[in-house]
Amino acid sequence: MLVGWLLCQRDLEVFLQVIGVIAVAAVIIPWILIPVAPLLAIFLYLRCYFLQTSRDIKRLESTTRSPVFSHLSSTLHGLSTIRAFKVQQAFQQMFDEFQDIHSEAWFLFLTTSRWLAVRVDGICSVFVTTTAFACLYFRDELEPGSVGLALSYAMTLTGMFQWGVRQSAEIENMMTSVERVVEYAELESEAPWETDVRPPYDWPTRGCITFDRVNFSHGSSEPLVLKNLSVVFKPREKVGIVGRTGAGKSSLISALFRLAEPEGRILIDGFLTSEIGLHTLRQRMSIIPQDPVLFTGTVRKNLDPFRQHTDEDLWNALQEVQLKAVVEDLPNKLETVLAESGSNFSVGQRQLVCLARAILRKNRILIIDEATANVDPRTDSLIQQTIRDKFRECTVLTIAHRLNTIIDCDRILVLAAGRIQEYDRPYVLLQNRDGFFHQMVQQTGRAEAASLLHAAKQLGESPWASLTGSFTAHTGFKASEDFLRAELSVTGVAMSMFIYASSSLLGSFNPAVVLRRVPILVLFILVQ
Incomplete structure (x- = not known):
């Protein structure tokens, strides 16, 4: 100037x-x-x-x-x-x-x-x-x-x-x-950083995400990348999002974070994201991107940029991702200044730092954008296990190209050309031989496809799935798994006592016998 x-x-x-x-x-x-x-x-x-x-x-x-x-x-x-x-x-x-x-x-x-x-x-x-x-x-x-x-x-x-x-x-x-x-x-500015609509301090408490007829493009003159998208991600549900390049996987996350303003309605625990300030919205969700983002600054600043946690919390988070020993070996430990883009660490270690940051945030919603695409198998396994253990009560959306990372999800969302093609349990999707997901699995090779099918089958034959089938067979009433979850959560204690008493009358506790009688017991409790 x-x-x-x-x-x-x-x-x-x-x-x-x-x-x-x-x-x-x-x-x-x-x-x-x-x-x-x-x-x-x-x-x-x-x-x-x-x-x-x-x-x-x-x-x-x-x-x-x-x-x-x-x-x-x-x-x-x-x-x-x-x-x-x-x-x-x-x-x-x-x-x-x-x-x-x-x-x-x-x-x-x-x-x-x-x-x-x-x-x-x-x-x-x-x-x-x-x-x-x-x-x-x-x-x-x-x-x-x-x-x-x-x-x-x-x-x-x-x-x-x-x-x-x-x-x-x-x-x-x-x-x-x-x-x-x-x-x-002269570029159009983003939405307000803060608005009059202020959700509770602990929002979101459940992590329910609803897309209602959402259309999304990356610019006013750009073509739509999400078209009339309507889907519900239930609380504590682990959802894998798959699709070919350009299907709209990352665009779905962009719409959720409002990187551009979507058309339609996106709700999180009943609050419209379009009415919430960007600062509040983005702060209440955690994301682990494919390319780990580390700032030029200390390890402490990268883990806790707003200084909201104690040293004990930071060390515990590092322990969870098995980075505590690595940071302890640094000259100044938590006060060690990272080089540009965090080049002090390997790609896998930078990804683990992002994971530790997400653990500290304790948000109810976690988005994983192909986080394990560029890491070694050991780090991949560690990240997957940590997510299963530490984010059990969170709603987790995982975008992945490697199907083995999302085959154990509760549901899988298949996108193509910005539209939902399939959305169900992995094993259910694999039963449809003409489906998109079945074709994607078959393209991984015979051995890998067999392994994925076996993993999906184990998940599909979980106690909850068996309970739903048994209940329908015994009662003729077609109840959904979510219906049984809700009812059993209310009457869980009474049912447990009733099962124990019934099994005692049989002389010995046989889990197989009890499981066969569970639908009848559930019906009995509901009638009562």
Whole structure:
């Protein structure tokens, strides 16, 4: 900003000096204004012609300069690795190639500047020559002092005018940066950070998420990536979200966090997300992204940026993700400053730091966006086990390409072209041989598909599923699993006592016998 202001100030000074020179010459020799008009027209034409070319060349020079700095930065960052693999010559050759391309663009820029300078000097020379011949022609009418003043002022015009024109052209080229700033300044701002609708402090308490006829696009002029989406994620439910690239998996999360404003209604525990401030909405949900985000700062700041937890809480969270020993070995432990993007840690360790951050937040909703896509199998297993143990009471939405990471979810949502194709239990989806999910499983290979089917079958034959089937078989009443969960949660104690008493009458406690009688007992309790 300061450089631009100084350039504008200098251009204004040059402009006033040029006007002064022409005015002095015109006062002494009024006829000098006759050639000034065509010279000015020629100058304006040359300047416009130059700017049309130099603006694009300046943009090209800036574009070719970026790879040079990027390559230099990455080389310095990975210098030890480059030397370890003895590829210094290859990186030097790459740098030379980038530098040659930039030098070509820079040479073009200098050439165009010199092209204008030569022609501006020619215009100034014509003006000086015209002034000199005019002084000779009107020598009888002019005083010697006036002739000397006109010629001396005209001589100063050459270098000064050329410099001023080049600087004005440079300012014109720099206006491209101002255009970008104005473009960003005119971008539509996000929704308010805070609104009058303030949910309770412990919201969400259940973690029920409802999408009601939601349409979503990443911009007002962009095509829809979610189309008439209606789905309910129940409290404490673990949902896997799958689909091919571009199906709308990440867009669903973007709509939930309101990275762009969706059409339709999204409710969390009965509160419309569109009526809640962005700060509150995004703070009450945790996300573990595919590319772990660590800030430049201490380990403590990355785990607890708002300083809401004690050291004991931080160490416990690190212990949960098996990073306590790693952090204890750091020079300043929790106060150790992480390098840019957390390069002190491996990709897997950075992912575990994000997981520890989510554990500390204790939110009822956790979103996992392909968090284990770039980690080793051991870290993958650790993350999956930690999620099962520490987020048992949370609603977990998991986006994954690797189906083995979501096959044990309660339900699986299959998206295609922004629409819901299937949504049910994994084992139920696999029974439909023409379904999208069944086809995706088969494409993993015979061995992997068999393993996924076995895992889904074990989940599908859980006690709750067996209970639902037995209840329907014995009573003829088709009850859903959620219905039985709700009823049994209310009468769980009474039913447990009744089962124990019934089994005691049988002489021994046989779980298989008891399980067969559970539907009848449930019906008995409901009738009572």
